[in-house]
Every structure is written in C-alpha cells, then in structure tokens.
Amino acid sequence: MELRLLTALRAQNPIVFNIANFVTVQDVANGLNALGASPIMSAEVQEAETMVQIAGAVCINLGTLTELQIEQMRVVGRLANQYHKPVVLDPVAVGAVPYRKRIAQELLTTFDVAVIRGNAGEIAALADMDWQAKGIDAGTGTGDLISIAKACANRYHCCVILSGPTDVITDGTRVVQVHNGTPLFQLHVGSGDLLSSIVAAFTAISSDTFEVAQTACLVLAASGELVASQLTADRPATFTVELVDKLSLVTVPEIEAVESLN
Ligand SMILES: Nc1ncnc2c1ncn2[C@@H]1O[C@H](COP(=O)(O)OP(=O)(O)O)[C@@H](O)[C@H]1O
Ligand SMILES: Cc1ncsc1CCOP(=O)(O)O
C-alpha cells in the first residue's frame, strides 16, 4: 500500500476527464476536487481530443448512457489509448440491464481500460458469472467474489475493483482486499461513481495500476469509515457532506491508523 500517492496526488492536482452520469455528476466533481484532483466533465464529442490531451486520466461512467454518449465514449476511449492516458470504466447496472452489458462489452473490445470498477452485480455480469444484481446495486449471489473479480480481470486484461463491504482489487493474479468502509456508503447514491473517478485520479499519477487501485479504495473507504465513526446516528445526507470534507482533510496517518487490508 502506497499512501504516499495521496500526498503526490494533492501535489500534482491531476485533471480527470469524466464522462459522467447526470445523477451524480456534481458529487463526483466535488469529491474529486476535495481530494485534490481537478475534475472536468464533457458531453461533446467535438472536444474529445482536447479533453483527453489535457487530462491525466479518463473515467467513463455508464450510469445514464445514451446513443450519443456511447459514441462519445468510443471516441474518447480510443483517443485515451492513442495518447496513453489511463481509462477507468464504471459499468453501472450492467448486471440488471442486458442492453448496458452489451454496450459495456462492446466498449471493452473498442479500447483498452486500466481498471474496471464495479459492484459484485456489475463485475459478475461482465465476467458472465452467476449473480442477481439489483438495479444499480450489487444484489445478491453465492459466488466467490475473488474468483469473480479475477475472471473479469483476466477476461479484459485489466485491473478490476469489485467494490462492496470488502473491496476486492486484482490484476487477475494478485489480490488485495480492503476491509475498511461503512454501510452508510450504501445510503449515499454516487459512492461507486466517486470511487471510480478517484481511482482514475490515482492512475494519473502512477503507472502501477494495481497499487493505485488499492490506494484509491483505501482512501475513500477509510475516509467514510472515519466520518461514520463520528456520527451519532445513520444520517445519509450528513454522511455525504462530511465525506467531502473528509476527502479534503484526511491525512495519511489518519488512514494508516484505521487501514484494514490483506
Ligand atoms: N456495506 C458496506 N460496508 C462498508 N463499505 C461499503 C459497503 N458498501 C459499499 N461500501 C464502500 O462504498 C464504496 C462504493 O462501493 P459500492 O457501493 O460497491 O459501489 P456502487 O455504488 O457502484 O454499488 C466503496 O468504497 C466500498 O468500499
Ligand atoms: C441512481 C443512478 N441511476 C443511473 S446512474 C445512478 C447513480 C449510481 O451511483 P453509484 O453506482 O455510485 O451508487
């Protein structure tokens, strides 16, 4: 685990170009900004090349995809590969909506991604493994999460983050699990979207994708855990606001004091 990467991210303030969804776009922008990255969002394919050129990394989120946005994703993904900018894909609800799964799998043949970040329902769907996803949420299943994450990583030749109560990070061979977090994340729509964009921010400052994926998971999960530990009741709105503040203020020693991974 390389928490020095958080210090480096705050020093470098990398631009993260997000093809976002209209549900959580501002949460993602504010969370990235608070952490120390520099978000930019765009829905116009005509400016795709400039966006990719100025960005340190790209995050493509399928949350509210449209045919127009899918074409933008194709163009941006190819440009990101051309300019050697890492791409993080957030395959929102591909386990619940066959159309989305088809689009995600088509995109994954169109350009290379550094990381796929999704919940169990989404990662299982991309790996064509049994799971019962529920809308945007993980849903339920009996499969082994590490096997599912590895299968996805090996199928698409990238790092995979299977997020949830425990985040499973794998490059298809190596596995690290981050046990930090809080159930309050499940009451905050946009937690996963924010994590995917934070992963992208870290990929902009280090080429060790497996390392940065773990670090990003730890930073967000530990920040949420620290916020939850100070709340006197499960308040979803307060958690959301406090989380953004914590992303701005959290220190490496604070994270080290609570980190739980194996
Ligand atoms: N029950 C939980 N307990 C602790 N942390 C959680 C829990 N559910 C999700 N998280 C955390 O919330 C963040 C978003 O993950 P997840 O909820 O899986 O994404 P999504 O919102 O895309 O379904 C991750 O940092 C994850 O560790
Ligand atoms: C509710 C919803 N619908 C389409 S995208 C979206 C937000 C998903 O956010 P997250 O996956 O981070 O919970």
Ligand SMILES: [Mg+2]
């Ligand atoms: Mg999600």
